Amino acid sequence: MYDQHDKTLRFFRVFNMIIIVLLCLTIILPFLNILALSFNDGADAQRGGIYFLPREFSLENYIEVFQQSTIINAFGITLFRTVLGTIFSVFLTAMAAYALKTKTLPGRKVITFFIFFTMLFSGGVVPYYLVLNELQLTNTIWVYIIPSLYSVWNILIMRTFFQQIPESLEEAARIDGCSEFQIFIRIILPMSKPVIATIGLFNAVAHWNDWFSGSFYVRNSELKPLATLLQEMLTSQQALSEALLQNSGAYAALDKITVTGDSLKMATIILVVAPILMVYPFIQKYFVKGVNIGSVKE
Template identity: 75%
Template sequence: MKSTKIQSTSSQRFFKWINYLIIIGLCLTIVLPFLNILALAFNSGADAQRGGVYFWPREWSFENFTEVFKQSDIITGFYISAFRTVLGTILSVFLTAMAAYALKSRTLPGRKSITFFVFFTMLFSGGIVPYYMVLKELHLTNTIWVYIIPLLYNVWNIMIMRTFFMQIPESIEEAARIDGCGDFKIFMKIILPMSKPVIATIALFNGVGHWNDWFSGTFYVRDQELKPLATLLQEMLTRQQAMADALLKSSSVHYEMLDKIQVTGDSLKMATIILVILPIVLIYPFIQKYFVKGVNIGSVKE
């Protein structure tokens, strides 16, 4: 009996160490590439081209970031990105939650038909050209609202919220109705406070999507002052890479010029990656605590 217990304890320890090694390996696959990006972003671009820069800069330089902020429209692009991210996320989460709450209600007339109609839009897309024509007819192109209004609803997010709301015991809503609460008051005072995990998740999805979106600014906006940060950085990176390629393909007279360049396309790319992901990295620790199981568990005994 004692021998069996010892063997069981040993196997549990072995299994635990295997889990630790797997988790450490997964963490390294995430952390090491990020450290490499940091090292290249803070390293001289000309020196980084020689190779050998992995997790620590060999020649410290802030030229990559200086080059980024030399662009006069970078600050404006930052404000545009911040505005669309904050307003777009708040509106999208609130309206998505309202739609999900309505679709989960059993008293909604035609609930199954409406749910199928909403879900059906996930299966087919009209394509970019018809989508652009719709935006143009609605006078959304070349305006800041093209970043917000078309992205207010996401069917997948509605389905996630609807599923979460359906897990909330109906007896809580019934008790609120007995106390005289209407649907909107129940939604604001009960459903939303009990749904912090799913709200945080959807808010993070929307926020990251808005902040990293460069496509809309490239194809739907012509005014340079209305382009978000991601679009401006993408355009700048494309120009910088094109200049470097042109120098490499030109005559050997320009190689001395190329050696004097401290910022390369690759080093600028790493700096832009840091600038784009930094706000999300700073905000995420304040949101991750809500990625837990719903707080409603145990609130009512059925």
Template identity: 65%
Template sequence: MNETYKLSPGEKAFRIVNALLLILLCLTIILPFLNVIALAFNEGKDAEQGGIYFLPRAWSLENFEELFSSGNIMQAFFISMFRTVIGTVASVIFTAMAAYALKSRTMPGVKLFTMAIFFTMLFNGGLIPYYILLKDIHLTNSIWVYIIPSLYSVWNILIMRTFFQQISGSLEEAARIDGYNDFAIFWQIIMPLSKPVVAVISLFNAVSHWNDWFTGAFFVRNADLRPLSTLLQEMLTRQESLKRLLTNMASGANLDMLDRMHVTGNSLKMATIVIVVTPIIMIYPFIQKFFAKGVMIGSLKE
């Protein structure tokens, strides 16, 4: 006979407080983004007057029209898609291979390799030596500068290694008895059992590739090879610089031109956020079920 479990007054109070805190947390995340959407779809000049919170006051698509007015916007979008898809797949494969090797307790020098990799997580050579290195190996001003340097992430390797260590070693032993080598064990046993952590690492890499504007701005001179995030950042900077220039040169013609500008730097910034975040929001629901499990199992060791 099933008996209904009755909560004590302390447990009821805890659940109520916990629910209120979670609701407050959700509001602190959702409301600012609703404000960003409202400002993105509002006329920029009107938004400068303030008073816009969650709904546009002067509905307008001028901010998005300004962002998509660039002639090479589609080329930049293709570059972003290329680096996100290819970069994510390649990074997950190479990261998983490195993690599988480092999780072995029998590989000679595994502790030394682990410490050497972890050392690079704490210290780096700096931006100038990094640029010189990329230039010497002919990666600057190349589309592969987005892919090859990001093949490995120490943090992701450690997460995947810890996840792999949770998989029963008896599976590998049984596979070796059946004649499987390390490569076959990795692809046919380890990877199929690692879908949660693979989904998490894929999301981390995809977001990093999609949002990265720094690489295109500093290591690529060819405008046709710059990703969408870099192009949007440059357009935003130009818009803000133009407004400051017209404001400083306070002649009648400049003031009239400034008065006719309905798009502002802040409104472009909000539209840029919407464009950059939307693809990630669309992808996340499909892998959300793996996310929490992958992070928890991959970051904790029994």
């Protein structure tokens, strides 16, 4: 009986391992293909047959990206909104979550309901734009930061985590004369590194990859973030390549093109993804703990 149970257990372990490996390959192999195409000559890439290694190594795709005069400014805008937006969003979200988990907060259930209610409906893009315009946030750098300071989902996640912290620690701190803010800073935040890392990563990725806000809410080219600028560059490059193909003939055009719309797209993807990939290993241990928030109740 035990031998049969052990065999079944080993079978499921092997089966699960195979499934996990296959899932990993579905992520890794396309990324390697994108990386190879980004370092390959654009005209050669048009002929196909490139999988995981570049056939004709070239840096022209990345040179084309960085030749744009506004690229450094776009990096600065993106870095500014990502760092400042993430810090303020995580801190203010944590404060809101701490207040909502406090049982002595007057009207706590009513406040929680109204906050949760905002998750159920959306006013739409046009009303949202009118609100931003009325608040004089459009065409300013603050349109990237202020509207995204709070997320109801993140507040609920943090509140769930804070509820798992023993209340006896807070009571002991109050007896020692600590204020609520001191308890929040000295006890709650240091014990909440997993959820802070998780929410921080979500916010950072959202800020770094957001191109929509720069396209619709900002007209000043000097305030365009990296994702928006690269998206516009990609659109213009694709239009140029298509025009060249129509005017000069397909084969003649391919001989002249070293950077195509597709090759520039691959370089753009790598350029946007690379910073997040470099940051993730440093917060992985906290992130793994954070994704299990609420899964175990004592």
